[in-house]
Amino acid sequence: MGKTLYEKIWDRHVVEKRENEPNLLYIDLHLIHEVTSPQAFDGLKKENRTVRCPELTLATMDHSIPTENRGFPFGDPVAQLQVEALEKNCKEFQIPLFNLGSDRQGIVHVIAPEQGLTLPGQTMVCGDSHASTHGAFGALAFGIGTSEVEHVLATQCLQLVPSKTLAIQFTGQLAPGITSKDLILALIGAYGNDFATGYVIEYRGEPIKAMSMEQRMTICNMSIEFGARAGLMAPDQVTFDYIKDKPFAPKGADWERALEDWKELYSDEEANFDNIIYFDVTQVSPQVTWGTNPGQVVSVKGEVPNPEASSGFARSNVENALDYMGLKPGTKMEDIPINVVFIGSCTNSRIEDLREAARVLKGYEKSSDVRGIVVPGSQQVKAQAETEGLHHIFLEAGLEWRNSGCSMCLGMNDDFVGPNERCASTSNRNFEGRQGENARTHLVSPAMAAAAAVKGHFYDIRDWEYKLQEVNS
Amino acid sequence: MNPFTVHEGIVAPFNRSNVDTDTIIPKQFLKLMKKEGYGKFLFYDWRYLDGEEENPEFILNRSHYKKASILLSRDNFGSGSSREHAVWSLKDFGFRVIISSSFADIFYSNCVKNGVLPVVLPQESIEELFDREEKSEIYPLEVDLEKLVITDFNGFKESFDLDPFIKEMLLNGWDEISMTLQKEKSIENFERKHPIHFSLKDAVPQRNSE
Ligand code: SF4
Numbered sequence: 043m044g045k046t047l048y049e050k051i052w053d054r055h056v057v058e059k060r061e062n063e064p065n066l067l068y069i070d071l072h073l074i075h076e077v078t079s080p081q082a083f084d085g086l087k088k089e090n091r092t093v094r095c096p097e098l099t100l101a102t103m104d105h106s107i108p109t110e111n112r113g114f115p116f117g118d119p120v121a122q123l124q125v126e127a128l129e130k131n132c133k134e135f136q137i138p139l140f141n142l143g144s145d146r147q148g149i150v151h152v153i154a155p156e157q158g159l160t161l162p163g164q165t166m167v168c169g170d171s172h173a174s175t176h177g178a179f180g181a182l183a184f185g186i187g188t189s190e191v192e193h194v195l196a197t198q199c200l201q202l203v204p205s206k207t208l209a210i211q212f213t214g215q216l217a218p219g220i221t222s223k224d225l226i227l228a229l230i231g232a233y234g235n236d237f238a239t240g241y242v243i244e245y246r247g248e249p250i251k252a253m254s255m256e257q258r259m260t261i262c263n264m265s266i267e268f269g270a271r272a273g274l275m276a277p278d279q280v281t282f283d284y285i286k287d288k289p290f291a292p293k294g295a296d297w298e299r300a301l302e303d304w305k306e307l308y309s310d311e312e313a314n315f316d317n318i319i320y321f322d323v324t325q326v327s328p329q330v331t332w333g334t335n336p337g338q339v340v341s342v343k344g345e346v347p348n349p350e351a352s353s354g355f356a357r358s359n360v361e362n363a364l365d366y367m368g369l370k371p372g373t374k375m376e377d378i379p380i381n382v383v384f385i386g387s388c389t390n391s392r393i394e395d396l397r398e399a400a401r402v403l404k405g406y407e408k409s410s411d412v413r414g415i416v417v418p419g420s421q422q423v424k425a426q427a428e429t430e431g432l433h434h435i436f437l438e439a440g441l442e443w444r445n446s447g448c449s450m451c452l453g454m455n456d457d458f459v460g461p462n463e464r465c466a467s468t469s470n471r472n473f474e475g476r477q478g479e480n481a482r483t484h485l486v487s488p489a490m491a492a493a494a495a496v497k498g499h500f501y502d503i504r505d506w507e508y509k510l511q512e513v514n515s
Numbered sequence: 516m517n518p519f520t521v522h523e524g525i526v527a528p529f530n531r532s533n534v535d536t537d538t539i540i541p542k543q544f545l546k547l548m549k550k551e552g553y554g555k556f557l558f559y560d561w562r563y564l565d566g567e568e569e570n571p572e573f574i575l576n577r578s579h580y581k582k583a584s585i586l587l588s589r590d591n592f593g594s595g596s597s598r599e600h601a602v603w604s605l606k607d608f609g610f611r612v613i614i615s616s617s618f619a620d621i622f623y624s625n626c627v628k629n630g631v632l633p634v635v636l637p638q639e640s641i642e643e644l645f646d647r648e649e650k651s652e653i654y655p656l657e658v659d660l661e662k663l664v665i666t667d668f669n670g671f672k673e674s675f676d677l678d679p680f681i682k683e684m685l686l687n688g689w690d691e692i693s694m695t696l697q698k699e700k701s702i703e704n705f706e707r708k709h710p711i712h713f714s715l716k717d718a719v720p721q722r723n724s725e
Binding site for chain 1: 531532533535537538541542543545546547548549550560589590591594595596597598599602617618619620621624625628629678679680691692694695696698701702705706709710711712713714715716718719720721
């Protein structure tokens with residue numbers, strides 16, 4: 043019997059296999075940040091323990107940092123304390139840190155791939171659920187809680203029970219203008235936001251192979267919104283080309299050895315998945331969420347659903363969501379006005395995402411009813427965008443151009459959506475209060491967010507009149 | 516961690532599905548750098564009006580639920596962010612057991628690490644518990660971890676599943692990290708053969724450098 047990609051990676055990392063008990067699994071790379079690590083370090087110190095493998099750990103600061111003025115003092119002294127604590131802990135335990143002054147700083151899930159640290163076949167964890175992003179490289183990557191952060195710091199291992207496996211077999215071809223963000227939202231919408239709970243997903247099929255690494259990462263990133271612990275994609279030439287020559291990636295003979303190793307990373311033909319679903323991507327249209335979980339989503343040409351179409355508890359789910367979102371059943375999505383646009387987050391703040399938004403915005407100005415920020419995923423992305431002149435397009439359109447960080451994705455810093463304000467956001471969660479107290483979030487792709495900024499309401503990107511085909515490179 | 520054996524407590528009904536960790540503990544409280552004291556911030560946006568005054572409509576603000584230690588909710592409880600603060604706040608409020616038809620994976624494991632017992636019951640039993648709770652003034656349940664059984668004092672009895680290892684951990688209040696640290700030999704042996712393809716060595720700060 044063959045093995046799935048998941049099983050291959052799992053088996054390569056089992057330190058101790060025990061019957062009827064979790065396996066002891068080795069972790070190749072541990073990413074940490076300022077918000078979910080302080081209690082873990084405190085725990086270590088209290089027990090007089092140390093960090094077992096600092097050179098397999100990378101720290102950055104992203105969640106609570108300001109994106110305008112970066113220097114101390116922060117406007118928020120509590121956030122500053124957190125950042126200072128991370129600096130101190132990293133120094134004490136000799137952990138590599140890309141701090142605020144570093145040109146490699148950024149959202150943890152953006153910087154690991156761009157630095158060549160996210161590699162196929164690895165196990166990776168982070169005290170952040172969107173660690174699933176790294177699965178796009180064929181790495182088994184998942185989010186953990188702070189207790190587990192402490193466990194990995196102390197032992198470089200975790201005690202884990204294997205997950206079930208779910209294959210998602212995509213077929214067909216995405217229509218022009220449709221992004222991988224639309225695809226993952228449509229998938230979650232079709233099956234429900236907790237469908238993949240207990241599973242690790244492997245995304246398969248031609249539509250995935252046709253995607254860039256950036257697009258693939260957007261899909262794996264939102265595996266957690268589908269309930270899955272992790273999402274995986276088999277590495278291929280696109281993956282290898284992306285990794286080659288990245289700063290921390292293997293070089294020379296090491297590269298050749300690694301490549302040999304990575305070419306084994308695919309699910310065998312006879313491998314057994316616990317569940318398989320088939321999904322034709324051909325009909326996927328631009329998606330906009332209307333509710334308070336990512337599965338409450340509809341085509342931009344659709345309308346706000348009527349609670350009366352469902353019954354019992356499902357109905358109250360829809361009613362609660364519409365109540366919070368301040369929406370009336372039957373409203374056309376394209377008629378919903380917005381106040382805020384956020385282009386950023388680990389889902390959609392890589393260079394391709396910014397290019398896509400800039401292509402739409404080129405030659406346009408935002409609606410006067412809208413304020414908007416563009417927050418690159420990393421300082422490297424920022425530098426690249428500025429080399430390409432993308433920031434001029436954003437600024438000329440009337441959007442703010444910031445430094446990298448999580449920013450308005452969770453509004454832990456000064457970037458948040460006000461009460462009852464409505465935001466077109468390229469992030470991944472539309473939960474109540476996620477972007478600010480009583481903030482109303484609609485998840486969309488970068489192009490859709492850009493179009494909404496100009497129009498002041500949602501607008502089908504397929505109808506967009508581009509003023510310039512190519513953004514100068 | 517304190518051992519968990521038998522727990523008897525009052526049920527608070529939380530009639531929602533997809534209760535996410537952003538709702539359980541909003542982000543502004545993630546800046547605190549301790550593990551205790553989050554109880555007063557639990558369900559903050561729903562629990563308080565203007566962040567100060569208690570919202571009388573909110574279920575946990577009703578006097579007889581203030582002492583509740585068993586939370587009854589609906590599917591996909593604890594979805595979203597991996598923040599362990601969600602469990603710290605539930606525990607600090609007084610919850611030792613959470614009953615639902617399903618839990619998000621990371622939340623589930625965060626519960627276990629903190630000695631909070633997540634109990635998965637089939638949909639029908641969840642309905643029945645909501646029903647029985649509604650009909651009682653206060654509704655206590657007994658949760659027996661050794662026997663893996665939940666009972667009320669009025670004929671309801673239902674067993675539940677739990678990974679045997681997790682059960683042992685909770686029953687004994689074991690510290691998982693100490694257990695793994697005892698495996699040092701195996702870890703070293705593993706490391707000797709296991710390839711790591713990236714190298715962060717150059718980025719490791721030296722302790723004496725400024
Ligand atoms: S950008 Fe948002 S989802 Fe991503 S790591 Fe930051 S807070 Fe989490």
